[in-house]
Amino acid sequence: MSYLLDVRYVTKVYTAGLLSRERITAVNNVNFKLNSGEIISIVGESGSGKTTLAKIILRLLPPTSGSVYFEGKDVWSIKRREELRQYWRQVHGIFQDPYASFNPMFKVRRILYQALSLLDENERGDPEGLVREALKSVGLQPDALDKYPHELSGGMRQRIMVARCFMLRPKLVIADEPTSMIDASTRAGILKLFTKLREENNTSIIFITHDLGLAYYVSDRILIMYKGEIVEERTPDELLEKVEHPYTKRLLSDVPFLYRKWS
Amino acid sequence: MEGEKAVYRGLLKRPVVKLLIRKVVFLFITYFVFITIIFALPRLVPGNPLAEMLANILQTMQATPELVRAVERRLMEEFGLHKPWHEQYIEFLGRMLRGDLGTSYSLYPRKVSELVFTYLPWTLGLLIPATLVSWIAGNTLGALAGYRRGGRFDNALLPVSLILSQTPYYWLAMILLYTFSVKLRLFPLGGAYPSHVVPSFTLEFIAGYLYHYTLPFLSIVLAAAGGWAIGMRVLVIYELRSDYVDFADSLGLSDRKLLQYVFKNSVLPQVTGLALNLGTILGGSLITELVFSYPGTGYLVFRALTRLDYPMIQGTFAILFLTLILANFLVDLVYMVIDPRIRTGYIGE
Amino acid sequence: MPSRILLEIFKIKKFTISLAIILLLLFIGLVGPSIYPTDPFEAVFRPEDPPSSKNPLGTDSYGRDVLAQLLHGIRMSLYIGFTASLIALAIGVAIGSIAGVKGGLTDEVLMSVTNVVLALPSILLMLLIAAYFKYRDPMLVSIIIGVTSWPWVARAVRAQLLSLRAREFVHFSRMAGYSDFRIAVEDLLPNMAAYIFMALVLLMSGAMMAEAGLSMIGVGITRGASLGIMLYWAQMLEAVRRGLWWWFVPPGSVLVALSASLLMISTALDEYFSPRLKGR
Numbered sequence: 001m002s003y004l005l006d007v008r009y010v011t012k013v014y015t016a017g018l019l020s021r022e023r024i025t026a027v028n029n030v031n032f033k034l035n036s037g038e039i040i041s042i043v044g045e046s047g048s049g050k051t052t053l054a055k056i057i058l059r060l061l062p063p064t065s066g067s068v069y070f071e072g073k074d075v076w077s078i079k080r081r082e083e084l085r086q087y088w089r090q091v092h093g094i095f096q097d098p099y100a101s102f103n104p105m106f107k108v109r110r111i112l113y114q115a116l117s118l119l120d121e122n123e124r125g126d127p128e129g130l131v132r133e134a135l136k137s138v139g140l141q142p143d144a145l146d147k148y149p150h151e152l153s154g155g156m157r158q159r160i161m162v163a164r165c166f167m168l169r170p171k172l173v174i175a176d177e178p179t180s181m182i183d184a185s186t187r188a189g190i191l192k193l194f195t196k197l198r199e200e201n202n203t204s205i206i207f208i209t210h211d212l213g214l215a216y217y218v219s220d221r222i223l224i225m226y227k228g229e230i231v232e233e234r235t236p237d238e239l240l241e242k243v244e245h246p247y248t249k250r251l252l253s254d255v256p257f258l259y260r261k262w263s
Numbered sequence: 264m265e266g267e268k269a270v271y272r273g274l275l276k277r278p279v280v281k282l283l284i285r286k287v288v289f290l291f292i293t294y295f296v297f298i299t300i301i302f303a304l305p306r307l308v309p310g311n312p313l314a315e316m317l318a319n320i321l322q323t324m325q326a327t328p329e330l331v332r333a334v335e336r337r338l339m340e341e342f343g344l345h346k347p348w349h350e351q352y353i354e355f356l357g358r359m360l361r362g363d364l365g366t367s368y369s370l371y372p373r374k375v376s377e378l379v380f381t382y383l384p385w386t387l388g389l390l391i392p393a394t395l396v397s398w399i400a401g402n403t404l405g406a407l408a409g410y411r412r413g414g415r416f417d418n419a420l421l422p423v424s425l426i427l428s429q430t431p432y433y434w435l436a437m438i439l440l441y442t443f444s445v446k447l448r449l450f451p452l453g454g455a456y457p458s459h460v461v462p463s464f465t466l467e468f469i470a471g472y473l474y475h476y477t478l479p480f481l482s483i484v485l486a487a488a489g490g491w492a493i494g495m496r497v498l499v500i501y502e503l504r505s506d507y508v509d510f511a512d513s514l515g516l517s518d519r520k521l522l523q524y525v526f527k528n529s530v531l532p533q534v535t536g537l538a539l540n541l542g543t544i545l546g547g548s549l550i551t552e553l554v555f556s557y558p559g560t561g562y563l564v565f566r567a568l569t570r571l572d573y574p575m576i577q578g579t580f581a582i583l584f585l586t587l588i589l590a591n592f593l594v595d596l597v598y599m600v601i602d603p604r605i606r607t608g609y610i611g612e
Numbered sequence: 613m614p615s616r617i618l619l620e621i622f623k624i625k626k627f628t629i630s631l632a633i634i635l636l637l638l639f640i641g642l643v644g645p646s647i648y649p650t651d652p653f654e655a656v657f658r659p660e661d662p663p664s665s666k667n668p669l670g671t672d673s674y675g676r677d678v679l680a681q682l683l684h685g686i687r688m689s690l691y692i693g694f695t696a697s698l699i700a701l702a703i704g705v706a707i708g709s710i711a712g713v714k715g716g717l718t719d720e721v722l723m724s725v726t727n728v729v730l731a732l733p734s735i736l737l738m739l740l741i742a743a744y745f746k747y748r749d750p751m752l753v754s755i756i757i758g759v760t761s762w763p764w765v766a767r768a769v770r771a772q773l774l775s776l777r778a779r780e781f782v783h784f785s786r787m788a789g790y791s792d793f794r795i796a797v798e799d800l801l802p803n804m805a806a807y808i809f810m811a812l813v814l815l816m817s818g819a820m821m822a823e824a825g826l827s828m829i830g831v832g833i834t835r836g837a838s839l840g841i842m843l844y845w846a847q848m849l850e851a852v853r854r855g856l857w858w859w860f861v862p863p864g865s866v867l868v869a870l871s872a873s874l875l876m877i878s879t880a881l882d883e884y885f886s887p888r889l890k891g892r
Binding site: 289290292293296297300301304305308425426428429430431433434437438440441444445446452453541542543545546547549550553554561564565567568569571573576580583584587591 | 727728731732733734735736737739740741742743744745817821824825828829830831843846847852853855857860861864867868871872875876
């Protein structure tokens with residue numbers, strides 16, 4: 001029970017083709033642990049399997065082998081609806097594409113009311129109040145609720161997804177490239193929301209990103225993922241002093257400003 | 264020996280070769296399925312059309328009793344109706360493989376294969392050039408319109424292409440025939456060559472052939488080009504939105520060069536489109552032949568279908584489908600040659 | 613939620629004009645034969661008469677009224693087009709969604725079958741099947757067209773479903789504890805609806821064209837009038853060479869108008885929905 005999340009030997013293999021079976025190993029034997037209130041980043045290029053890993057932890061995609069333990073319980077052994085709701089109450093996700101995160105047929109209100117349905121009866125007291133409060137904490141006006149997704153900017157949509165997390169106050173948030181598809185000018189604001197989430201609720205966060213520079217500034221620990229495997233695990237400070245894997249070195253050379261000393 | 268084997272094995276591993284083999288296997292399977300459908304249909308349809316056909320012959324054939332009996336025996340043999348179905352099937356496949364398509368009874372005693380090969384060249388002579396010309400013309404015009412989206416040329420071309428793309432070939436053929444042959448008397452009323460000349464390599468015949476060729480050719484080209492132009496226009500518009508175009512634009516690349524790039528990328532789906540549409544084009548042009556009384560396969564199909572000449576139906580369709588498959592394969596080959604991703608083995612599918 | 617979308621769609625000029633043409637022709641096909649009660653099959657007029665006040669679209673070589681045939685023909689072509697496209701749609705959607713939802717071996721088998729059928733030229737297949745039926749009523753012709761036109765629908769539905777299922781909003785509904793059924797009803801179906809409607813529209817135009825093609829080559833419906841049957845008789849009786857334009861121009865024009873309008877409707881919907889379906 002010492003770890004919040006314990007990922008053990010997780011592997012995901014995709015197969016395709018009726019006659020000539022092609023096998024693609026997206027995630028290969030991944031192990032890592034996460035403490036309560038910790039922010040870690042999983043850094044890798046597209047196709048490195050990091051999104052697949054995120055979906056496995058979020059219990060959206062079954063692993064081929066291996067297990068994910070949350071507070072000592074095997075996540076993939078959960079079968080009952082009620083327990084599943086409890087899990088998603090505590091472990092929630094945000095994805096890369098703020099456009100695809102909304103069903104275009106519904107108003108914004110739906111995505112926040114969905115989160116309400118995960119809360120217990122007694123927590124739900126004043127639903128509209130809860131929703132408005134969550135919007136306020138991500139810096140949005142309540143009138144956003146009655147808009148359709150296409151009427152909002154990418155940054156605003158992603159803020160709404162964060163608002164969902166503010167309503168749930170989960171123990172772990174997995175944010176898969178939450179800022180890669182929005183304007184550079186609004187990125188910092190959204191990243192700040194995540195740190196606020198941790199400060200207020202001691203929420204652990206897993207950032208999944210291709211941007212080592214971003215990982216350096218926000219995380220306590222950085223995991224480098226390459227071709228489905230975790231090839232290196234460092235604290236941001238260690239990253240500047242000693243790295244072993246050639247891929248990490250290559251990543252570092254792409255963010256030269258990391259070497260500049262900050263005074 | 265060992266080295267040779269290794270080379271051979273290495274060749275088999277190359278993605279292009281793998282893809283090619285997969286294509287051939289797939290086409291072979293589809294042909295097999297089609298032949299099976301040809302075999303099964305008359306035996307599945309309620310009321311056994313084959314038996315009915317035999318009865319029909321006995322009633323309607325204006326011939327001596329000996330001839331009728333000869334036809335009947337021949338057909339019984341060819342269809343093997345007295346044998347169990349699996350034997351019939353194996354025999355049928357065997358005959359198809361040998362190229363023996365049976366005997367027509369509406370043009371008794373001519374062999375179906377012989378008939379098909381007399382008429383097929385006329386069809387192909389019309390169809391292949393018309394398909395190629397319409398494809399090239401349609402794509403070029405569509406690309407130009409898409410490149411200058413909303414311009415005067417685009418605004419003129421779009422509605423015309425749209426209507427042409429939804430115009431059945433044969434109806435356009437009727438309109439052209441009426442306008443240019445009946446009203447304006449500029450072109451002949453039908454046929455593939457003047458009735459007083461014999462097909463030969465003489466100037467007189469070739470001139471007469473081309474004279475008769477113009478309207479059928481035009482009606483297929485016009486009707487088909489509309490669809491290609493619309494498709495290409497959309498592809499080019501999408502392509503122009505992609506990042507590399509902005510990039511090239513910012514580098515100050517000339518319009519001409521840029522159009523070349525865009526055209527190259529947009530034309531790939533159109534090649535696939537050609538492969539997918541060959542059947543429709545064939546169907547349309549067969550009926551167009553009827554309008555112009557062109558002595559092609561369309562006439563044969565029409566005759567076979569309206570007189571319920573089942574051996575001829577089976578044979579003509581088997582050959583037509585084989586032709587389509589070969590054409591399809593050729594288009595696929597062209598695609599492989601021009602698609603840089605396949606050429607360099609970047610993708611396997 | 614749907615009313616807003618409908619409102620926006622009706623603001624697209626291309627869409628409304630095309631829809632108006634379709635509705636007008638549908639109205640003509642439904643009501644026309646009652647308002648203009650001349651029997652289309654009774655040969656009671658002077659043959660090959662050009663349009664006149666008595667026969668607004670003239671008569672054919674048998675002395676039958678062309679306008680009456682046209683009105684009945686529109687009705688028949690729309691009927692066959694609609695029935696055939698519903699049949700093709702039902703098969704295509706069923707196969708496509710089973711393949712897309714079940715995945716695995718089921719998916720691979722169904723898609724292999726679909727690809728083979730797709731490779732068979734549907735026109736040849738239709739002619740071949742029709743040839744073996746001595747009597748062909750409109751329903752039979754619809755079935756023949758329907759069972760040969762579904763494969764691209766199956767592929768499109770499957771692709772759309774797979775892409776929708778991987779869309780993030782489905783994950784969010786799942787993470788909200790929604791059941792598969794609720795996800796299907798709220799997240800998948802509404803986003804498929806526009807797509808399925810587009811498929812129906814395209815199938816319908818294809819089916820009406822197919823009906824005309826079958827008729828032209830002699831294997832259309834064996835009784836009654838359709839646009840294709842009118843063209844068939846015009847062709848058989850040399851209407852073109854004898855200058856009887858009123859016989860073959862109207863049915864062809866109506867066919868082109870119907871088909872072009874249907875295409876425009878589907879293009880307009882595609883332009884409206886696809887950026888939204890992709891989320892942009």
